[in-house]
Amino acid sequence: MGTEVEFNNITVAATLAKDIRIVAERARNEEELRIGIEKLLEPALKKLGITTDPRYEKRISRTILTAAGRADALYGQAIIEYEPPGKLSTAKGKGSTKKQIEGYLLGLAGSGKQREDNLRRVAGIAIDGQSIFFVRYRADKPLPQETIPKEQLTQFALFEEEGPQGSFVEIGPYQITEESINEFLMYLRALRRRRLSADELGKEFGPEGDVAHQMVNALYTRLEECLTAPGHLFPRVETLYEEWKRIFGIVYGQEIAKARKDALALARLYHIDQFTDLKPLLFAVHTYYAFFMKLLAAELLSLQQGALLPSISEQIPGALSEVLQSSLHNLENNTWFEAQGIRNFLEADFFGWYLDSWNVEIEEAVRKLARCLAEYEPATGTLAPEDTRDLLKKLYQYLLPRELRHDLGEFYTPDWLAEVVLNDVGYTGKPEMRVLDPACGSGTFLVLAIRRIRDYAQSSMTSRAKGERELLTHILENVVGFDLNPLAVISARTNYLLALGNLARHMSGKDIPVYICDSVLTPQSQRTQKRPLAHQKDIPVPSAQKEFWIPEEIVDKGNLDELCRLLEHCIEAKNYDENDFISLCRPQLKWENPLTEQSLIVLYKKVQRLEKDGRNGLWARIIKNAFAPVFRANPRFDYVVGNPPWVRWGYLSDEYREATKKLWADYGLFSLKGMAARLGGGEKDFSMLFVYACTDYYLREGGRLGFVITQEVFKAKGAGEGFRRFRLGEEGAYLRVLKAGDLVSVKPFENAANKTATIILEKGMETSYPVPYTVWQRKKGVGNIDTATPLGDVLTLTTREELGASPVENKMSAWQTTSKGEGNALIKVKGESAYKAFRGASTEPYGVFWLKLKNVRSDGMLVMENLPELGKRDIQKVDNINLESDLVYPAVRGRDIKRWQANLETYVLIVQDPNTRKGYPESRMKNEWPETYKYLQQFEASLRTRAAFIKYYEPSDPFYSQFNISSYTFKPHKVVWKRMANDLVATVMSTFSTPFGNKIGIGTDTTALIPFEDADEAHYVCALINTSLIGAFIRSFSSAGRGFGAPSIINHIALPKYIPTNPLHGNLSALSQQAHRLATQGKVYEKELLQVEQEIDRQASKLWGLTDSELSQFSSFRKIG
Incomplete structure (x- = not known):
C-alpha cells in the first residue's frame, strides 16, 4: 500500500524530476543516462502495466514501451530516445533527434490500410536529462516527404500506397520539472487506456x-x-x-x-x-x-x-x-x-x-x-x-x-461556423480581452476562445509554470459563459476543463466561469418590473418554489456571494435560527436599511422551511448563479459571441412571453400596430431580443457582438422592422452593423434547413449603408457539409460573394442585398405599383376543406373524399361524401404552380360569403346546400376551436367561416405565384374545365395573387413578374422560404398600369400568352420557351429603361418551369 500511496501523491513527478536531474549530472553519455533513468522509472512502469519491448537497441539508446494486452490504447507504443546530457539545448541537436524519432515512428506504424491509424497510436519522447520533448502524429497537418526515410519511400513505391496524410508535431522542449515529468507520465499511462474520442464513447x-x-x-x-x-x-x-x-x-x-x-x-x-x-x-x-x-x-x-x-x-x-x-x-x-x-x-x-x-x-x-x-x-x-x-x-x-x-x-454550432464568427468579430485570443458567450450551450465558443488564448500566449511564456498560472488567471477572468439549461452548463464546464488541459493543475479555490442563469431576464432587469409592496427594495429570483427575494442593498454592495455562502453554511449546520443567521451576517454584509434585515429574515425562513420539508434544492447556489450576469459583467466585455436561441415569439412559453413583454417594447422591437402586430408578433424571433439585451447588459462601448442568427432579422418584413432600428430603445446606444453573413445555402446545421446568418455589430455607432454582406454558397457537386469539417476545408468547399445590404425602403424595412452593378440596375425596377396583391384563400383545416373528386353523379352531385393527410390537425377521414357542386372549386396551391402554368390536383370547398366576409348564413346553407352543411357539421367542434376563428369571429358567426376570401377571390383572371419559395414563379389562372363544368380557380394560402377582369391585362402583369429582373429584385430583399413572395412585395415594384394602346404593353401581354401555350407542351418546346422568356426580358428592360449591359447581368437568374 505504501508504494501506491506514494505514487498517487502529487510529489511523485517532482521527486522524479529531481532524481532525473541528478542522474544527468553524473551521466557521462546517453547509455549511462538511460540506465539511470530507467531504474527510476521501473516502479512507475510496473504500476502502469507497461513492459519493455525486447527490441531495445543498445547502440542508439532507444527503449520501446508497449501496453500489456491493450490493443486499443490511446498510444500502442512509445519510444524513449535518450541523448547525451545537454544535446537538446541546441537547435541542431533537437532537430536531428526529432528526425530520428519521426523515422522510427514511421517504421513502427508499418504499411497497409491501417498505417494512418497506427501513426496516431505511436508517440516519441526525447530526453537528455536536462530537457524533454514529445513527438506525436497529427492527421490534419501535411507531412513533408523529406521526413520519410528512404526505405519507407521505396516501400510506398513497391506497394503503390499513399504516404501519410498528416505530420509529426513537436511538443516542447521543456526543462526537466515537475510539470514536464507529469506530462511524461501521462504519455506512459496512455499505453494502457483507450482513446477518449466521441466515436469510441458513442x-x-x-x-x-x-x-x-x-x-x-x-x-x-x-x-x-x-x-x-x-x-x-x-x-x-x-x-x-x-x-x-x-x-x-x-x-x-x-x-x-x-x-x-x-x-x-x-x-x-x-x-x-x-x-x-x-x-x-x-x-x-x-x-x-x-x-x-x-x-x-x-x-x-x-x-x-x-x-x-x-x-x-x-x-x-x-x-x-x-x-x-x-x-x-x-x-x-x-x-x-x-x-x-x-x-x-x-x-x-x-x-x-x-x-x-x-x-x-x-x-x-x-x-x-x-x-x-x-x-x-x-x-x-x-x-x-x-x-x-x-x-x-x-x-x-x-x-x-x-x-x-x-x-x-x-x-x-459547428466549430467552423464559430471560428467564422470569432474571425469576423476580430477576436485574436489576446488574454486581456474579455469575451462572453451568453448562450454558451456545450461551450463551443468558449473552447475556441481558450484555444486562441493558449496559441496567442504560447510563444510569450518565459517560465512555463509561472506563465501557466498567469494564463489560467486571464482565462478564468475573461472567458465567461451563461446558459439557462443546467445540462448545457455541466457540459460547458466539462469542455472548459478539457480545453484548459494541463492548465487545470493550477486551479485552486477558483470558479469555472460558466453559470446557470438567464441572460435576458436578469435580476437587474427585474428591477423595472412591478413588485409586491413588501418587496419594493428586493430583487426576485424565480424558482419552482416561487420567488426568492434578495435585498437590493446586498446586491449593490457586491455582497451576494458572501450572503449565499452564509446562507448555505447556516442551513447545512441545521442549528441556526433566523436570529443566529442575522448575527452572523451583520458584520459581513454591513447593511444600513432596516428593510434589508427584514428581507434577509424572510429569505432565511423560506430556505430553512424548504430544508425541513426535504426540499433543499441547492437554493443558495441557484441564487448565486442567477446573479452572475450582474457581477461577471463588471467590467463589461470586449466581445459578446455565440449562437442565441432561435425561438419564434409564438413558441415561447406563456410565462416567458409575459415576463419579457416589457423588454420587447422598451427596446423598440414591437414596431407593428393593430392587426399587423397580432399577425407579425408571432413571427418575431427571440434571437432579436437576445441581441439587444446582451448588447445592452454586457458589451462595453465600442465592443463588438458576433452572433449566429436567423437570416429573417435582415429580410423578414414586419417582424424584423423593430430589430432593424439598430438602437437600444428611443434614446439608448446605437448599434453599428459592421458585417453580415448569409449561409442559408450552405445549411451548416446537422440536417436542418434553418436560414443561417451571422451578424457582427459594434456598440455606440450608428449603422451606415451599404453593410458588407457575404453570401456563402456550396460549390457545384458539394453535398451537405459535415458539422465536424474544419474551417479550412469548408472554405475550399464553398464560395463567398461580397455584396452590399441596404434597406429596400425606409431604415427599418427589409434589406436589399446586391452587387454594385446589380444595384444600379435594380433601382430602375424599384418603384410604385399600379396593382395591389392579396394573399390566397385561407381554408384551414385542410382536412375539412380540401377534397378529392371521385365521381360526378347523374344528378350533378359530387362524390368526394376529404384529405386530412395534407393538414397538421387531427381530422377524421370521410369517404364517399355527397356534396353540391356550387361551392366546390379547383384549388391551386403554391406547389401546383410552375412558371406559366398551374396544375389541378385538388379541390377546395369555399363556404365564405365574399361580401360579408363571413361564412354563408347557416339558414342559407341548410336550404341551398344541405349536403354540404351536413358534411361540415361533423367537424363543428374542430372548426370552432381554430385559433383564428376564436380571435376574429363571434361565437354566433357560422362555425365554418373562412379567411382571406373576398370579391377578388372570384375574379375571372388572376396572376398567381407561389409563396414561401426561393424564386418568383407566376402564371395566369382563369377557369378550369372540370368534370362538373368550367369553374374559376381558387388560389390557396400558399399563393399570392393580383385579380383582373381582363385577360390581356393579366398577361401583361404576368410577363413582368416572371422576368429575371423582378426575380432578382425580389430575391435581393426577400429571403427564401416562409417570408418569400408575400403580397407586399408588389408594393416595391414599378408596375405601370396596363394601357391597351401601348405597343410595348401589348407585346408583353402577347408574349405571356405565347409562353403559357408553350409551357403546356412540355420539354419538346423548352428551347422555344426560353427564347420567348429572353424576349420578355428585353421588352421589360425597355419599359424600365435598362441598358443591354445592365440586362445581361441577370441572365443567370432565368429559370425554366
Whole structure:
C-alpha cells in the first residue's frame, strides 16, 4: 500500500524530476543516462502495466514501451530516445533527434490500410536529462516527404500506397520539472487506456450499448416510482425534478408539444417498455449524461492534480455500497471538486437526485458505467487534443434521436461556423480581452476562445509554470459563459476543463466561469418590473418554489456571494435560527436599511422551511448563479459571441412571453400596430431580443457582438422592422452593423434547413449603408457539409460573394442585398405599383376543406373524399361524401404552380360569403346546400376551436367561416405565384374545365395573387413578374422560404398600369400568352420557351429603361418551369 500511496501523491513527478536531474549530472553519455533513468522509472512502469519491448537497441539508446494486452490504447507504443546530457539545448541537436524519432515512428506504424491509424497510436519522447520533448502524429497537418526515410519511400513505391496524410508535431522542449515529468507520465499511462474520442464513447455509452440501456432504465423506473409514491416520500427528488421542469419549459417553450411525438422513439431506443411521458424519460437521459460528464471531469482533474492511480472510475466498481454512496455524495455536493480547487463545478445542479432514491438497480448501473469509463484515457485532451474536439457534443447527439433534438430546437454550432464568427468579430485570443458567450450551450465558443488564448500566449511564456498560472488567471477572468439549461452548463464546464488541459493543475479555490442563469431576464432587469409592496427594495429570483427575494442593498454592495455562502453554511449546520443567521451576517454584509434585515429574515425562513420539508434544492447556489450576469459583467466585455436561441415569439412559453413583454417594447422591437402586430408578433424571433439585451447588459462601448442568427432579422418584413432600428430603445446606444453573413445555402446545421446568418455589430455607432454582406454558397457537386469539417476545408468547399445590404425602403424595412452593378440596375425596377396583391384563400383545416373528386353523379352531385393527410390537425377521414357542386372549386396551391402554368390536383370547398366576409348564413346553407352543411357539421367542434376563428369571429358567426376570401377571390383572371419559395414563379389562372363544368380557380394560402377582369391585362402583369429582373429584385430583399413572395412585395415594384394602346404593353401581354401555350407542351418546346422568356426580358428592360449591359447581368437568374 505504501508504494501506491506514494505514487498517487502529487510529489511523485517532482521527486522524479529531481532524481532525473541528478542522474544527468553524473551521466557521462546517453547509455549511462538511460540506465539511470530507467531504474527510476521501473516502479512507475510496473504500476502502469507497461513492459519493455525486447527490441531495445543498445547502440542508439532507444527503449520501446508497449501496453500489456491493450490493443486499443490511446498510444500502442512509445519510444524513449535518450541523448547525451545537454544535446537538446541546441537547435541542431533537437532537430536531428526529432528526425530520428519521426523515422522510427514511421517504421513502427508499418504499411497497409491501417498505417494512418497506427501513426496516431505511436508517440516519441526525447530526453537528455536536462530537457524533454514529445513527438506525436497529427492527421490534419501535411507531412513533408523529406521526413520519410528512404526505405519507407521505396516501400510506398513497391506497394503503390499513399504516404501519410498528416505530420509529426513537436511538443516542447521543456526543462526537466515537475510539470514536464507529469506530462511524461501521462504519455506512459496512455499505453494502457483507450482513446477518449466521441466515436469510441458513442459506441460504449450511447443508446446502442448496454451501459446506457441499464442506467437510463434504472433511473427512469426509479424516478417514476418516486414521483408517483403516495405521501410525497421523496420530496427532494420531486423538488429537483420540478425545478428542472420549470427551466425546461423556459428553454424549450412550446417546442415541447412538437417533441412529444418523438417520445416513443426515445423509449424504444433505451428499451423502456412501461412508458408514460416524455419529460421524466428525458430527465432520466439528462441525468445519465450529466453523471457521465461528472465522472469524466473528475478523471480529468484527478489526472491534472498528479494522482495518476487509481482514478475515481477505477475506485467505484469495487467499493462497498456505503463507501460508494459516500463518495458520490462528495462528488454531487461539489466537495470532491472543491478539494481539487474548483468551487462551482456542480453548483445548482439538478441531476444528483438519484442519491435520494438509491436502489440496487441504480447502484449496479453506476458501477458498470464507472468500470467502462475507467478503461479510457482522460489525458487524451492533453496528449491528442484533436481527438477530444466536440467530444461531449457528439456524445449527446448519440444519446438522443436526431428528430427529437431538432423538434426541441437543439442544434449544436459547428466549430467552423464559430471560428467564422470569432474571425469576423476580430477576436485574436489576446488574454486581456474579455469575451462572453451568453448562450454558451456545450461551450463551443468558449473552447475556441481558450484555444486562441493558449496559441496567442504560447510563444510569450518565459517560465512555463509561472506563465501557466498567469494564463489560467486571464482565462478564468475573461472567458465567461451563461446558459439557462443546467445540462448545457455541466457540459460547458466539462469542455472548459478539457480545453484548459494541463492548465487545470493550477486551479485552486477558483470558479469555472460558466453559470446557470438567464441572460435576458436578469435580476437587474427585474428591477423595472412591478413588485409586491413588501418587496419594493428586493430583487426576485424565480424558482419552482416561487420567488426568492434578495435585498437590493446586498446586491449593490457586491455582497451576494458572501450572503449565499452564509446562507448555505447556516442551513447545512441545521442549528441556526433566523436570529443566529442575522448575527452572523451583520458584520459581513454591513447593511444600513432596516428593510434589508427584514428581507434577509424572510429569505432565511423560506430556505430553512424548504430544508425541513426535504426540499433543499441547492437554493443558495441557484441564487448565486442567477446573479452572475450582474457581477461577471463588471467590467463589461470586449466581445459578446455565440449562437442565441432561435425561438419564434409564438413558441415561447406563456410565462416567458409575459415576463419579457416589457423588454420587447422598451427596446423598440414591437414596431407593428393593430392587426399587423397580432399577425407579425408571432413571427418575431427571440434571437432579436437576445441581441439587444446582451448588447445592452454586457458589451462595453465600442465592443463588438458576433452572433449566429436567423437570416429573417435582415429580410423578414414586419417582424424584423423593430430589430432593424439598430438602437437600444428611443434614446439608448446605437448599434453599428459592421458585417453580415448569409449561409442559408450552405445549411451548416446537422440536417436542418434553418436560414443561417451571422451578424457582427459594434456598440455606440450608428449603422451606415451599404453593410458588407457575404453570401456563402456550396460549390457545384458539394453535398451537405459535415458539422465536424474544419474551417479550412469548408472554405475550399464553398464560395463567398461580397455584396452590399441596404434597406429596400425606409431604415427599418427589409434589406436589399446586391452587387454594385446589380444595384444600379435594380433601382430602375424599384418603384410604385399600379396593382395591389392579396394573399390566397385561407381554408384551414385542410382536412375539412380540401377534397378529392371521385365521381360526378347523374344528378350533378359530387362524390368526394376529404384529405386530412395534407393538414397538421387531427381530422377524421370521410369517404364517399355527397356534396353540391356550387361551392366546390379547383384549388391551386403554391406547389401546383410552375412558371406559366398551374396544375389541378385538388379541390377546395369555399363556404365564405365574399361580401360579408363571413361564412354563408347557416339558414342559407341548410336550404341551398344541405349536403354540404351536413358534411361540415361533423367537424363543428374542430372548426370552432381554430385559433383564428376564436380571435376574429363571434361565437354566433357560422362555425365554418373562412379567411382571406373576398370579391377578388372570384375574379375571372388572376396572376398567381407561389409563396414561401426561393424564386418568383407566376402564371395566369382563369377557369378550369372540370368534370362538373368550367369553374374559376381558387388560389390557396400558399399563393399570392393580383385579380383582373381582363385577360390581356393579366398577361401583361404576368410577363413582368416572371422576368429575371423582378426575380432578382425580389430575391435581393426577400429571403427564401416562409417570408418569400408575400403580397407586399408588389408594393416595391414599378408596375405601370396596363394601357391597351401601348405597343410595348401589348407585346408583353402577347408574349405571356405565347409562353403559357408553350409551357403546356412540355420539354419538346423548352428551347422555344426560353427564347420567348429572353424576349420578355428585353421588352421589360425597355419599359424600365435598362441598358443591354445592365440586362445581361441577370441572365443567370432565368429559370425554366
